[in-house]
Amino acid sequence: MKFGERIKKLRTQKGLTLDQLAQETASSKSYIWELENKNPPRxxxxxxxxxxxxxxVTVDYLIGADTQTLxxxxxxxxxxxxxxxxEETRRQIREMARILDTKPRK
Known part of the structure; x- marks a missing residue:
């Protein structure tokens, strides 16, 4: 999958419009559109x-530089x-992960 295709697929999976992704990345809508549709983007x-x-995601995944899965x-x-x-927030997240872990305990 090409770079632009990855951006578009991830953007749509997250329910973001071009405008929303542009706003989140301090970019213009046209710039995001160019990244998704022009070849090669720079x-x-x-x-x-x-x-x-x-x-x-990681930059490596975005540009397809490795074989990392999504x-x-x-x-x-x-x-x-x-x-x-x-640290307190990380502790709370670890506790939530323990609560959500539904694997049977041995």
């Missing part, structure tokens, strides 16, 4: 990072965000 590293963050990319992006949270 975004800056800063824009790539901003778009990947807004879409909840789920793995989302987990990596989540962990990076999680790592930057205050």
């Amino acid at each position: 975004p800056s590293a800063e824009k790539l990072s901003s778009i990947a963050s807004a879409l909840g 789920s793995d990319a989302e987990d990596t992006a989540f962990f990076r965000q999680y790592s930057g949270l205050p």
Whole structure:
């Protein structure tokens, strides 16, 4: 899948319009449209990072630089965000994960 196709697919899966993604990434609607539809796109590293963050994936996944699955990319992006949270918030998230874990305990 090409770079622009990935952006569009992720954007639509998250229910974001071009305007909404543009706003979240401090871009214009036309710039996001160009990234999705022009070949080859040439975004800056800063824009790539901003778009990947807004879409909840890694830059590597977005540009197709590795064989990471979407789920793995989302987990990596989540962990990076999680790592930057205050300790008390991380503790609460860990507790929620334990509560949501429905696997039988041995």
